[in-house]
Amino acid sequence: MQFGSMTITEKILAKASGQSFVQAGQNIWVDANILMTHDVCGPGTIAIFKKKFGQDARVFHKDKVVIIPDHYIYTEDKYARRNLKIIRDFAEEQDLTYFYGAFTDKYKGVCHIALAQEGHNIPGTVLFGTDSHTCTSGAFGMFATGIGNTDAAFVMGTGKLWVKVPETMKFIFNGTFPKHIMAKDIILEIIGDYTVAGATYRTMEFAGQAIKELSMEERMTVCNMAIEGGAKNGLIEADEVTESYLKDRVKKDVNYDFFRADDDANYHTLREYDASSMRSVVAKPHSPDNKGYADEMQDVEVDRAYIGSCTGGKITDLKAAAVILEDKKVAIDTFVVPATREVESDMDKVKVNGKTLREIFIKAGCAMTDPSCAACLGGPKDTFARTQGLERVISTTNRNFPGRMGSKKASIYLASPYTVAASALVGRVTDPKEYV
Amino acid sequence: MDSIIEGKVYVLGDNIDTDQIIPAEHLVYDCNDDQERKMYGKYALSSVPEGQQGLPDGQIPFVSEGSYVSDFQIIVGGDNFGCGSSREHAPFALREAGVKAIIAKSYARIFFRNSVDGGFYPPFDSKEDLLSFFETGDQARIDMKKSVVENITQGKVCSFNPLGEIIEILESGDLFSYARKKGLIK
Numbered sequence: 086m087q088f089g090s091m092t093i094t095e096k097i098l099a100k101a102s103g104q105s106f107v108q109a110g111q112n113i114w115v116d117a118n119i120l121m122t123h124d125v126c127g128p129g130t131i132a133i134f135k136k137k138f139g140q141d142a143r144v145f146h147k148d149k150v151v152i153i154p155d156h157y158i159y160t161e162d163k164y165a166r167r168n169l170k171i172i173r174d175f176a177e178e179q180d181l182t183y184f185y186g187a188f189t190d191k192y193k194g195v196c197h198i199a200l201a202q203e204g205h206n207i208p209g210t211v212l213f214g215t216d217s218h219t220c221t222s223g224a225f226g227m228f229a230t231g232i233g234n235t236d237a238a239f240v241m242g243t244g245k246l247w248v249k250v251p252e253t254m255k256f257i258f259n260g261t262f263p264k265h266i267m268a269k270d271i272i273l274e275i276i277g278d279y280t281v282a283g284a285t286y287r288t289m290e291f292a293g294q295a296i297k298e299l300s301m302e303e304r305m306t307v308c309n310m311a312i313e314g315g316a317k318n319g320l321i322e323a324d325e326v327t328e329s330y331l332k333d334r335v336k337k338d339v340n341y342d343f344f345r346a347d348d349d350a351n352y353h354t355l356r357e358y359d360a361s362s363m364r365s366v367v368a369k370p371h372s373p374d375n376k377g378y379a380d381e382m383q384d385v386e387v388d389r390a391y392i393g394s395c396t397g398g399k400i401t402d403l404k405a406a407a408v409i410l411e412d413k414k415v416a417i418d419t420f421v422v423p424a425t426r427e428v429e430s431d432m433d434k435v436k437v438n439g440k441t442l443r444e445i446f447i448k449a450g451c452a453m454t455d456p457s458c459a460a461c462l463g464g465p466k467d468t469f470a471r472t473q474g475l476e477r478v479i480s481t482t483n484r485n486f487p488g489r490m491g492s493k494k495a496s497i498y499l500a501s502p503y504t505v506a507a508s509a510l511v512g513r514v515t516d517p518k519e520y521v
Numbered sequence: 522m523d524s525i526i527e528g529k530v531y532v533l534g535d536n537i538d539t540d541q542i543i544p545a546e547h548l549v550y551d552c553n554d555d556q557e558r559k560m561y562g563k564y565a566l567s568s569v570p571e572g573q574q575g576l577p578d579g580q581i582p583f584v585s586e587g588s589y590v591s592d593f594q595i596i597v598g599g600d601n602f603g604c605g606s607s608r609e610h611a612p613f614a615l616r617e618a619g620v621k622a623i624i625a626k627s628y629a630r631i632f633f634r635n636s637v638d639g640g641f642y643p644p645f646d647s648k649e650d651l652l653s654f655f656e657t658g659d660q661a662r663i664d665m666k667k668s669v670v671e672n673i674t675q676g677k678v679c680s681f682n683p684l685g686e687i688i689e690i691l692e693s694g695d696l697f698s699y700a701r702k703k704g705l706i707k
């Protein structure tokens with residue numbers, strides 16, 4: 086490596102720290118462009134903010150603290166209701182520009198998807214969020230990472246936080262993915278190879294022709310699960326696909342930086358994959374790195390299918406499921422949860438063979454509900470599709486640790502929307518290859 | 522922060538994630554309410570599968586039925602301790618249950634950061650595999666200055682890695698006191 090060469094992550098962090106050069110391993114203070122929080126971690130963050138900066142303290146910038154309730158919305162749990170009120174009162178008190186309150190017409194749904202859809206993801210900037218999947222936004226060529234309540238309260242008051250500049254592991258996918266391969270397969274393949282701790286403290290960057298051909302939503306799914314590899318952030322270089330997604334969503338006067346890595350930048354790992362030889366991956370219980378392949382697991386029975394969350398509830402995901410479910414009936418309980426209001430309304434517009442996604446799901450016998458995190462993280466007992474006992478679920482979500490979807494006795498298999506939909510038709514893990 | 526930490530050890534395996542440390546359904550209690558915050562102690566580590574609750578034999582709940590505080594003050598863990606979500610409720614719950622220190626082989630990044638920046642307890646990492654060095658229930662004594670931990674019950678001593686620069690944050694109390702001390706905030 087030559088002195089002065091930087092990875093994309095290093096360039097973003099250099100800019101945010103006001104320096105011309107930073108290097109992996111350095112501890113630096115950076116300026117946050119956005120702090121995002123939600124209903125689960127918002128109340129704790131707000132309490133610490135008030136305790137530390139005083140009852141009358143103001144947030145560092147009223148346009149830059151974005152609050153998106155999404156976790157515990159459709160529940161009668163009185164504490165969950167109280168949390169919604171705490172963040173609503175705070176947003177009013179601070180006159181926050183971007184508060185997407187529950188039970189209002191501003192409500193969106195799952196925060197990481199709402200951030201993208203509402204134009205908060207700005208290439209080249211730094212986003213901190215009180216949610217580990219904040220790394221989703223790295224799909225926009227930005228530095229996005231999850232933090233805890235104390236750190237978030239600090240950012241809320243100062244707009245700054247210390248970070249250790251991470252080394253980068255770069256995963257290059259050459260060629261083209263087969264038609265039945267989705268983003269979930271890509272990231273589960275890597276996590277299976279490197280384990281759930283394989284990228285701890287590092288950046289997972291995804292590159293190569295096959296990645297460039299992915300849509301923004303698919304890129305978001307890949308980056309979303311960088312945290313399941315232990316990474317600090319996921320990253321995909323911004324390009325024309327990014328630009329066209331941003332075009333109608335970002336305010337006109339916002340500038341972005343499309344950073345490129347220097348040719349001689351230093352990487353912890355460079356690993357090439359052949360995209361064309363990929364298979365449909367299923368993460369078996371109880372860890373995202375417990376890799377299996379759908380074509381070898383056809384004797385594994387499942388009794389529930391779940392299609393939703395930030396990795397599996399976007400319109401691309403629901404359309405993939407609909408392609409498989411069209412004119413068929415599911416064999417097991419199947420739940421569909423759109424990630425956001427935008428996805429929900431697109432279900433009535435996007436069509437497969439002339440039928441809307443909603444029509445296809447209804448005819449197939451799926452149960453649907455309003456957008457939120459729902460059973461992705463279990464949540465209060467009355468949460469839609471939450472596991473209560475020994476369920477064996479195949480799910481488009483991103484975690485399958487014990488108890489993740491509610492019951493610690495349930496078994497969760499993680500897979501792409503294609504694989505989940507195909508499995509729903511059969512009641513066993515099913516390779517979607519023949520269905521698409 | 523005391524440089525000597527003594528207590529009873531609770532041994533856990535690899536990849537103890539935040540859903541096991543504090544299940545999502547319990548994330549709703551108010552951390553600032555004296556009554557409600559006790560619930561975090563009550564449910565700390567309540568989603569660890571029974572066979573892994575307190576190694577080597579398992580079946581030892583971290584917090585016994587009806588109690589809000591654990592009998593164990595030191596947690597010994599394997600690799601990737603605290604992986605999963607960013608919820609600060611996880612280190613908070615452990616501290617509410619009475620945890621004074623963790624010694625694990627390695628940590629997930631956000632959990633480690635939360636433990637330190639929130640000033641909950643020191644998260645040490647060990648050079649050696651401590652899972653074979655301790656059994657749940659052993660009495661341990663950590664000497665931070667010397668970076669060693671003694672298994673008093675079994676009469677053995679083992680070293681761990683010094684905390685390094687983050688010790689300043691823990692010694693200050695938390696990230697805020699540290700930043701004040703350094704003149705970063707007023």
Ligand code: SF4
Nearest residue numbers: 195394395458461462
């Ligand atoms: S959908 Fe699931 S993973 Fe995504 S933000 Fe909500 S709880 Fe987290």
